[in-house]
Amino acid sequence: MEVESALERFHSLKLTDIMPRFETMPVVTADSDLLSVLKILRTRHHVWVVDSRENMKLVGVIRYRDVIDVLLPPEAHKFKLGMTSKTMRSMLGGATKAEDVAERHVLTVEEDATVLDALMKMRKYKIQVLAVVKDGKLVGEVSLRILIDELLRLLRVGGAQWRA
Template sequence: MDVEAALEKFHSMKLAEIIPPTTMMPIVTADSDLLSVLKVLRARHHVWVVKDRESMELVGVIRYLDVIDILLPPESHRFKLGMTSKSLKSLLGGAAKAEDVADRHPLTIEEDATVLDALNKMRRYKAQVLAVVEGEKLVGEVSLRILIDEFLRLLRVGGAQWRE
């Protein structure tokens, strides 16, 4: 299999075939305290927030860079007109649970979408990770790292060689 054939096969793969199990994903429930969230974010670039483990209904995402807003005092976010929504995401501004600081509009993609669909969405929104959903339910995630790993696996399995 040459690289072109491997890419063609890769692009047509369904996300359901390559997403890791949710047990391998960084997930907290909406009522998780922020210290638990920070502990996850020490080792991960994001954490998914779900309503509860039974429904797995996606509430939002907290990204590594969001930690800055969590740790800053509320007055660091003020504009002349008063408080901003970011000031409410500060520990000192009253944020206590994961749902208080989560971005409520995470980028999602359906599990029957293809790798090509995911790559196009990532490029369009300059995102490195997408929540894979079935309706409102979080069923997985797809990241650039996962896509790179899968492409390299395909090349090894197919014996493809890079040509200069």
């Protein structure tokens, strides 16, 4: 298999065919305490926040880098105009649950999207992970690492060789 045909096949793959098993995803409910979130973030780059395990409605995401705002005291976030949304995300500012610190504007991709759709969105918004949703419910995730793994698998299986 030529690299070009491997890439064409890769781009047309459905995300549902390459997403990791749902049980392996970092997911917490909106009412989960922050210590549970921090424990997950020791080994993961993000945690998805859902309304409940029953409805799986996506509420937001907490990224590893967002933990800085959670750990800083509220006064570290204050500006001359007063309180900011980041002030409220601080543990000392009163944040106790996952929903208190979750970023609500989550970039998503629909369940029936292709790898190419996901890559285009990742490039446009300069991000490396997308929530995969169906009717607003979290059904999976796709990350640049997952996409790289899948491309390498395709190239190995197809016996493609990079040519200079």
